[in-house]
Amino acid sequence: MQKIFLMSGALAAALAVMIGAFGAHALKDFLTSNNRLETFETAVKYHFYHALGLLLIGILINQKPSIWFNYAGYGLLVGMIIFSVSLYILCLTNLKWLGAITPLGGLAMIIGWICLFIGVYKENF
Numbered sequence: 001m002q003k004i005f006l007m008s009g010a011l012a013a014a015l016a017v018m019i020g021a022f023g024a025h026a027l028k029d030f031l032t033s034n035n036r037l038e039t040f041e042t043a044v045k046y047h048f049y050h051a052l053g054l055l056l057i058g059i060l061i062n063q064k065p066s067i068w069f070n071y072a073g074y075g076l077l078v079g080m081i082i083f084s085v086s087l088y089i090l091c092l093t094n095l096k097w098l099g100a101i102t103p104l105g106g107l108a109m110i111i112g113w114i115c116l117f118i119g120v121y122k123e124n125f
Contacts, residue, residue, distance in 0.1 A: 001061055001065075001069075001070050001073060002058050002061040002062050003058070004058075004073070005054045005055070005058035005061065005073040006054075006055060006058035006059075008051075008054050008073075008077055009051050009052065009053070009055035009056075009057075009058060010051075010055065012047065012048075012050070012051035012054060012077075012080060013048060013051035013052065013055070015047070015051075016044055016047040016048040016051055019044055019047070019088065020041075020044040020048070023037075023040045023041070023044065023091075027040070027091075027092075031091060034091070034094060036090070036091040036094075039087055039090065039091050040087070040088070040091045042087065043083070043084040043088050043091070044084070046080065046083055046084055046109070047080055047083075047084040050076045050077075050079065050084075050109060050112075051080070053076045053112070053113070053116075054073060054076055054077060054080075057069050057072050057073040057076065057116065058073070060116075060119070060120075061073070064123040064125075066119040066122065066123055068115050068116070068118045068119030068122060068123075069115075069116065069119045071111075071112070071115040071119075072112045072113070072115035072116035072119060073112070074112070075108050075109065075110075075111045075112020075113070075115055076108075076109055077112075078108045078112075079105045079106065079107070079108030079109030079110075079111075079112055080105070080109065082101060082102070082108060083102055083105025083106055083108075083109060084105070086098045086099075086101045086102045086105060087102055090102075
């Protein structure tokens with residue numbers, strides 16, 4: 001699991017930088033004209049935060065393997081994908097029904113962070 005979360009975190013961070021730069025430069029006028037620039041920036045911000053969280057979890061698993069850290073990693077990974085990707089697609093297509101999916105990603109991220117808390121608590125860091 002350590003390698004999966006470290007590689008996923010590194011790849012997700014690289015993608016967050018690339019997508020953020022693309023949005024800031026190539027898509028800025030489009031996003032602004034559709035009132036979606038702030039939404040796009042939120043997607044990138046959460047994408048990047050959770051990429052860093054995955055890297056942290058990969059490091060923690062190396063220190064003290066725990067099923068809670070595995071749950072945390074999957075929660076952050078799944079949540080990041082659902083949350084950010086649904087917002088990216090919403091910004092590009094204006095398919096408003098995607099806004100109903102986004103909170104599921106947020107819920108998965110919350111669960112991931114709570115699992116991380118439990119894992120740290122149980123492992124007595």
